[in-house]
Amino acid sequence: xxxxxxxxxxxxxxxxxxxxxxxxxxxxxxxxxxxxxxxxxxxxxxxxxxxxxxxxxxxxxxxxxxxxxxxxxxxxxxxxxxxxxxxxxxxxxxxxxxxxxxxxxxxxxxxxxxxxxxxxxxxxxxxxxxxxxxxxxxxxxxxxxxxxxxxxxxxxxxxxxxxxxxxxxxxxxxxxxxxxxxxxxxxxxxxxxxxxxxxxxxxxxxxxxxxxxxxxxxxxxxxxxxxxxxxxxxxxxxxxxxxxxxxxxxxxxxxxxxxxxxxxxxxxxxxxxxxxxxxxxxxxx
Numbered sequence: 001x002x003x004x005x006x007x008x009x010x011x012x013x014x015x016x017x018x019x020x021x022x023x024x025x026x027x028x029x030x031x032x033x034x035x036x037x038x039x040x041x042x043x044x045x046x047x048x049x050x051x052x053x054x055x056x057x058x059x060x061x062x063x064x065x066x067x068x069x070x071x072x073x074x075x076x077x078x079x080x081x082x083x084x085x086x087x088x089x090x091x092x093x094x095x096x097x098x099x100x101x102x103x104x105x106x107x108x109x110x111x112x113x114x115x116x117x118x119x120x121x122x123x124x125x126x127x128x129x130x131x132x133x134x135x136x137x138x139x140x141x142x143x144x145x146x147x148x149x150x151x152x153x154x155x156x157x158x159x160x161x162x163x164x165x166x167x168x169x170x171x172x173x174x175x176x177x178x179x180x181x182x183x184x185x186x187x188x189x190x191x192x193x194x195x196x197x198x199x200x201x202x203x204x205x206x207x208x209x210x211x212x213x214x215x216x217x218x219x220x221x222x223x224x225x226x227x228x229x230x231x232x233x234x235x236x237x238x239x240x241x242x243x244x245x246x247x248x249x250x251x252x253x254x255x256x257x258x259x260x261x262x263x264x265x266x267x268x269x270x271x272x273x274x275x276x277x278x279x280x281x282x283x284x285x
Contacts, residue, residue: 005196007031008063008105010054010096011073013038016111016168016188020071023189029196034063036074054092060099069107069196072096077113079136079262089141097152107159109195110149114166114181114209114216115139118256122180126217126255128205135256136263146205153203161195161225164217165208172236177245177257180214184231187211191227198225216255 007024011017012033022043024031032048033040040049052059054074064070076088093110100108117126118135134140142164149160166181167173173182183191187210195206204224207217210231219229233240245251246258254260 004028004030006066006068007196008067008070009033009073010063010070011036011075011111012040012049014073014077016165017073019170019185019188020073020192024071024192027189027193032063032067034074055087055095057095057099060095061102064096064099064103064105067103067105069109070096070100070105071109071192071196073111075111075141076138079138079259082137085137085141089138090144093145093148097148097158100152100158101156105158107161107196107201108149108152109192110145110160110162112146112162112164112205112208113139113142114164114207115256115259116142116146116164117216118254118259120216120255121253122216122255124216124255126207128221128223135254135259139256139259150203159201159203161198161201161204161206163191163195163206163208168208173233173240175243175245176241176252179233179237179240180209180212180216180255181257182210182212182231182233183208184210184229184233187229187231190229194225194227201225 007029009017009020009031012021013035021033035051037053039051050062054060076085116132116134116139118139119133132143134143146162149162152158153160166183167178168183168188170185173179191208201224206223206225206227209215210233211219211229212232213234246261248261250264251257251261
């Protein structure tokens with residue numbers, strides 16, 4: 001009989017963490033769930049739960065003691081001021097990777113984001129190796145996190161699977177953008193399970209969206225973990241395609257949607273442009 005994989009789940013109180021906190025034990029994993037700075041309540045008898053600030057080494061040590069794989073869903077998940085992003089998505093992530101070194105954790109599954117690519121126009125198809133184009137400080141932090149994951153594999157032998165998660169939701173697509181970025185619950189669970197169980201991944205990057213007909217990324221390309229999504233947002237197209245993601249039309253031009261228009265400088269107000277000049281095709285590419 002195989003020895004159960006021991007999983008740590010950070011961010012267990014968040015939107016994705018709440019789903020995985022229930023789903024992972026049901027798949028047979030022994031799970032320790034961490035709820036950040038807010039104390040969790042038991043979901044079932046003998047559940048292994050904890051809380052604390054992941055910037056503190058003693059909290060990280062408590063989370064990772066005896067663990068094989070960390071599913072890291074903690075951190076700021078929306079666009080926020082740079083100082084907050086640095087604390088939660090850079091400093092805390094570094095503390096987690098250093099903890100993984102101390103405790104010889106085999107693998108970290110890192111919740112990256114499609115917002116590391118959000119400034120690509122919606123007409124662009126993303127492939128493995130497509131360049132980063134973050135749409136804000138949040139997306140920039142995910143680009144940095146993927147770089148950290150790469151470095152800790154190259155220098156320290158800690159495997160990482162970076163999941164470039166789109167619009168993960170327990171509900172159907174809410175707008176036109178979600179027809180491209182939606183990640184259904186069944187596919188989310190399958191994605192994380194494959195990230196846990198795939199052998200010898202080293203360092204891997206995987207698009208975390210369902211098999212959407214309008215996906216911005218090329219889901220026909222093979223991935224390193226054997227993720228094979230089955231859900232498709234297109235079945236809700238009649239309800240969602242007429243709903244704009246944001247009142248500002250700029251949001252519909254770029255893959256990052258509403259994150260793009262946060263603190264966005266219009267083309268006509270950018271350096272070197274005459275006020276009122278129309279944007280060129282180069283500006284929009």
